[in-house]
Amino acid sequence: MTTGIQRSSSSTRRSPRKKKKNQIPFAIGLLIVIILIGIWLATKENHQALYWMLGLAFGFILQRSRFCFTASMRDPYLTRSTSVTKSVLIAFAITTIGFAAIKYGYFIQELAIPGQSYIAPISIATAVGAFMFGIGMVIAGGCASGTLMRIGEGFWMQVLALFFFVVGSLWGAHDYGWWMRNFMLAGKRVFLPDYLGWFGGVLCNLLIIAVIYVIAHKYGNKKSESELH
Amino acid sequence: MKAFFDKIKQNEFYKMWFKDALPYITGAILLSVFQIVTFATTKNPWGVSGVFANWGAWLYQLIGGSVDNWYYFSSPGAQATLEAGIINHGSTWRNIGIIFGALFATLAASGFKIKKLKSYKQVIAASLGGLLMGYGARIAFGCNIGALFSGISSMSLSGWVFGAFMFIGAIVGSKLLVKYFM
C-alpha cells in the first residue's frame, strides 16, 4: 500500500470488521478426506484413484491460476482483454506437441493410435452445438470445468447451472439419434496428420495457434493505447 | 494452535504456492502437463461434459425413466458404463475431483465463502445457460475441454470449427448477459 488512495472514513468503517477466520485448518481437514477417498478408490477397479488425482490436479490448477476457458472466448469481445485467450493458446500449443508425441509413438510401433474418438465429425451439429455452448457458458458464468471449479469456490449459482447442464445433456443425448441420422453421419472426421503428414499436421496446428495469438495480441493492446491519447 | 496457522499465512512459500493467484501462463503450462499425463495414462484426452450425460441418465433411471433404446446410450460400452453405476465411473470421480481440488485451493488460501443466489436473474441465467451448454455439448461432441482443448490438441479440425462457432456464441451470450442478466 504505497500509493495510498485517500478514502473517506465513511466507506472504510461502515461497520466494525469481523475478525477474519483462518481457513487453513479446514483445508488440512479436507486434505485428509481427499486422501481417504483416494485410498478407498485405489482398492477399486479401473484406476479410479488415478482419475481422482487428475481431477484434483485440474481443479487445483484452475482455481489457483483463475484459468477460465469462458473468459478466453468472452473477454476479447466484452472487455478487449486477451490475456486469458493468449494463455489458452499457449496451452493448446504445448498439449499439441505432447499429444502428437504420444500418438506418433503408437504409430511408429504400428499400434492403434489412442484417443482418436476425439477426432469428431464436422457437421451442422458441431456448429449449432458450439454456438449454443458459447451462449450458455457466458450467461451461466462458466463452462463445464469452470462450473465445477466455481462450485468448489462456493457458488450456489453454479450448482444450479450444473443441475441444468446435466438436464441439458440428457436432453441432448435424447435427441442425439436425430442429429446423427441427419447431420453427423455425413460429417467428415479430419485428423490433420492424415492430410498433411505428422510433421505437417503439427506444424499446421501450431501455425493456426500462432496466427490467432498475433491477432489476439494486437487486438488486445489496441484499446488501452487508443485511450491513452 | 491458532497462532501457528496465522504464522503460516505470513510464510513466503505459503503465499507463493497457496495464496497469491498464479499467472495465467503458469496455469496454461500446468494444465498442459496434466492433459498430457491424462492422455498418456488413460489413453484418452481430458473430457468433462460427457460425464454429465451419464449423470443425467442415472438421475433419469432414479425417477423411473429408461434410456435403453436411446441411440446415444446404445453402444455396448455405454451400456456397460451405465450398468456399472456412478460409483465405478472413473470420469465421474475426475469431475468430483475438480470440485474438491478447487475447494481445497480456496480453503488453503483462506478465501472460501458461500455465495448465495442473489437475484431471479441469476436463477434464469444459470438455468438457461446450463441447458444450452448441456444440449450443445452433446451434439457437438463435447465442451470446451473435450471438443475444444482436447480436440485441437489432438489435431482434429473439428476442434477449430467448434472454437470458431463457440466464439460467435460467446459474443451473442455477452450481448444477452449485458442486456438481460445484469
Add this chain to the structure above:
Amino acid sequence: MSKEVVLDCFGEACPVPLVKAEKALEKLEINDILIVQIDHSCAMKNVPEWARKQGHNVEIEEIDDGEWEVIIEKVK
C-alpha cells in the same frame, strides 16, 4: 471534493463485476474513487488488471475470508 462510490458485486460471477465496474467508472469524474466489492476470486484478478491497464490507481484490500475491495482512483 472527490466522490466515493461503493459498488456491491458480492455474489456476482465473471464478467458481471468487471462490466459493472466499467460502467460505474465511466460516470465518475477524475479523482473520484470507485470501490468494487467482490467475492469471486477470478474477478479479483481481472478487475484490478483491467483498471491498471487503463492507467488508474488501484489498491486491493482483503476485508474478510473470500471478500475483497478493489479501490480504484480515476485518474483520467
